[in-house]
Amino acid sequence: MKTMKLFYSLAFALAVTLAATGCKHTPGKITPLPSENSGMVRNDTGGGTLPSDTGVGTTGGGQTAGLEDFDNMIQDRAALANYTVHFAYDSAAVRSSEQANLQAVASALSSDPSAKLLIEGNCDERGTEEYNRSLGERRSLAAREALAQLGVDPSRVRTISYGKDRPVDPGHDQAAWAKNRRDDFVLLHPKAGA
Amino acid sequence: MKTNFLHSIKICAAIFLAAIALNFSRAQNEINIQQEINVLGQTKPIPVSLEGFSDQIESVLKFDLYVQGFSFVSPDAAQYQISGSDSGNVQGRVTDKFARHEILSRSYTGASLRRQAHAFADDIVLAITGKKGIAQTKIAFKVEAPGGNGEIYVSDFDGHNAQAVTHDNTIVAAPAWSPGKLALYYTSYQPGNPDIFYHNLSTGQRRIIAGFSGLNTSAAVSPDGSKVAMILSKSGSPDVWVCDADGSNFKQLTHTPEDESSPCWSPNGQWICFATKIHERRVLAKISANGGALQRIPTPGAPNPTEPDWSPDGKWIAFTSQMGDFNICVMPAGGGTPTVIATGEDPSWSPNSRTLIFTRRAGGHYTLSVLDVFTKQVKDVARISGNDSQPAWAK
Numbered sequence: 300m301k302t303m304k305l306f307y308s309l310a311f312a313l314a315v316t317l318a319a320t321g322c323k324h325t326p327g328k329i330t331p332l333p334s335e336n337s338g339m340v341r342n343d344t345g346g347g348t349l350p351s352d353t354g355v356g357t358t359g360g361g362q363t364a365g366l367e368d369f370d371n372m373i374q375d376r377a378a379l380a381n382y383t384v385h386f387a388y389d390s391a392a393v394r395s396s397e398q399a400n401l402q403a404v405a406s407a408l409s410s411d412p413s414a415k416l417l418i419e420g421n422c423d424e425r426g427t428e429e430y431n432r433s434l435g436e437r438r439s440l441a442a443r444e445a446l447a448q449l450g451v452d453p454s455r456v457r458t459i460s461y462g463k464d465r466p467v468d469p470g471h472d473q474a475a476w477a478k479n480r481r482d483d484f485v486l487l488h489p490k491a492g493a
Numbered sequence: 494m495k496t497n498f499l500h501s502i503k504i505c506a507a508i509f510l511a512a513i514a515l516n517f518s519r520a521q522n523e524i525n526i527q528q529e530i531n532v533l534g535q536t537k538p539i540p541v542s543l544e545g546f547s548d549q550i551e552s553v554l555k556f557d558l559y560v561q562g563f564s565f566v567s568p569d570a571a572q573y574q575i576s577g578s579d580s581g582n583v584q585g586r587v588t589d590k591f592a593r594h595e596i597l598s599r600s601y602t603g604a605s606l607r608r609q610a611h612a613f614a615d616d617i618v619l620a621i622t623g624k625k626g627i628a629q630t631k632i633a634f635k636v637e638a639p640g641g642n643g644e645i646y647v648s649d650f651d652g653h654n655a656q657a658v659t660h661d662n663t664i665v666a667a668p669a670w671s672p673g674k675l676a677l678y679y680t681s682y683q684p685g686n687p688d689i690f691y692h693n694l695s696t697g698q699r700r701i702i703a704g705f706s707g708l709n710t711s712a713a714v715s716p717d718g719s720k721v722a723m724i725l726s727k728s729g730s731p732d733v734w735v736c737d738a739d740g741s742n743f744k745q746l747t748h749t750p751e752d753e754s755s756p757c758w759s760p761n762g763q764w765i766c767f768a769t770k771i772h773e774r775r776v777l778a779k780i781s782a783n784g785g786a787l788q789r790i791p792t793p794g795a796p797n798p799t800e801p802d803w804s805p806d807g808k809w810i811a812f813t814s815q816m817g818d819f820n821i822c823v824m825p826a827g828g829g830t831p832t833v834i835a836t837g838e839d840p841s842w843s844p845n846s847r848t849l850i851f852t853r854r855a856g857g858h859y860t861l862s863v864l865d866v867f868t869k870q871v872k873d874v875a876r877i878s879g880n881d882s883q884p885a886w887a888k
């Protein structure tokens with residue numbers, strides 16, 4: 300008899316459990332959430348609004364080298380504006396048609412030993428962003444190499460790539476793209492008294 | 494007595510059989526789901542119904558579930574019925590209609606209703622698919638104003654809650670998360686040169702970790718957070734370099750005269766994949782994180798590949814192919830044929846390796862879109878202004 304009663308009660312309990320999980324809505328469990336921004340990046344336990352940046356720290360192992368000689372120079376964008384060098388699509392090769400412009404830039408530098416040069420490499424809008432940032436740098440470095448062959452000391456030349464972020468022509472056709480694939484040359488003068 | 498005993502055996506047997514039948518039908522559903530998963534771009538969405546929520550919360554749930562492979566149908570046609578309310582706080586439950594079984598019942602407190610809805614969406618995804626959801630994750634991206642200057646932003650994965658983390662008013666680019674930390678590496682022209690910054694978003698402190706002459710860009714942090722791969726041009730052409738997380742121990746990995754770009758890490762930290770040019774053709778390649786020989790990764794049928802991103806589970810490499818338009822392609826990381834799954838560029842994987850965020854041109858500007866790679870379901874995230882691009886998903 301005792302075993303029978305135990306059996307009945309077990310069967311009853313099983314039936315009740317099945318009925319409860321299968322048919323009725325048990326009250327939901329509660330998940331408390333942290334503050335709005337926290338916990339959304341693994342290991343992050345902070346919270347709330349992100350603080351504003353505090354400026355550029357100068358301490359630590361940050362690597363900055365090679366640009367000190369170019370600090371505080373005055374940019375003359377007009378002097379070499381007519382000697383912009385243009386490139387073929389997806390290419391950083393300096394074409395022979397561009398040699399006259401490079402010669403003019405080299406002459407300007409040889410006639411003014413105190414001057415330095417900034418080469419700005421640019422791309423058309425075709426191609427992805429970082430690909431163009433690298434291609435623009437390759438273009439500015441190609442012009443620096445070509446100028447070195449014309450006798451310009453590479454240590455007087457600084458390069459910067461703007462990728463496709465600084466088009467001269469905002470158009471979306473072949474003519475605009477051809478204008479935008481370019482190296483602009485900026486003459487750098489020391490500040491008076493420097 | 495005997496009849497009673499027999500009767501009780503019958504009851505128990507009936508309950509037992511019912512339980513088996515219940516479990517069997519659930520197992521059937523799970524098998525069906527399992528079979529459908531892992532077919533790129535061809536998986537059928539899971540039909541669910543949504544009832545009881547306000548328009549705002551329903552739209553949050555719909556966004557979160559749509560980009561994770563769910564579709565919305567009437568309760569009769571649904572495989573899972575989702576219901577609940579958001580008066581005061583979000584509460585909801587999920588019923589497996591075929592198994593007639595409630596698989597989730599939960600309420601949420603704290604933060605905002607929006608965050609509570611995201612938490613419910615994550616619980617729904619976990620209950621139905623067994624996979625961790627993405628609704629409570631962060632992205633970083635670039636917002637560019639007309640003229641090319643911009644700032645780095647951080648937001649929820651759906652574009653809401655956006656906040657500028659730089660105020661440089663110059664060209665910025667290529668944000669990358671430090672895994673598991675509220676911290677970014679990115680490029681800013683603020684010093685007058687494209688330099689790589691490390692920015693602790695908790696404290697607001699930042700500093701330059703790579704500011705060499707020429708190009709310093711495209712930081713990518715190793716999965717263990719200890720190393721950073723990047724593009725530097727200080728040796729004469731844009732090459733792949735690595736350094737320690739704090740900007741020490743720089744080592745040059747590639748030595749080509751070509752322009753490498755967009756390095757990314759394999760999830761085991763052994764390989765760095767990037768875009769380069771070999772024999773005048775744009776290709777993807779990989780190199781050991783310790784240096785060595787460069788190995789080409791063929792992308793048959795997908796010309797001009799750039800911007801690779803290796804999925805955290807190690808199975809896939811997503812990248813951009815340019816064939817007139819930009820296309821988002823996904824290929825097996827071990828090699829194989831790429832599948833075009835969307836029009837757009839610069840894909841970044843979600844932490845669960847199922848969803849991509851990428852950049853899409855829409856009506857004269859760039860916007861970010863979230864894409865479920867198995868169902869190809871895609872939705873634009875909330876746009877800030879100007880051009881939003883270069884998304885990076887926090888992992």
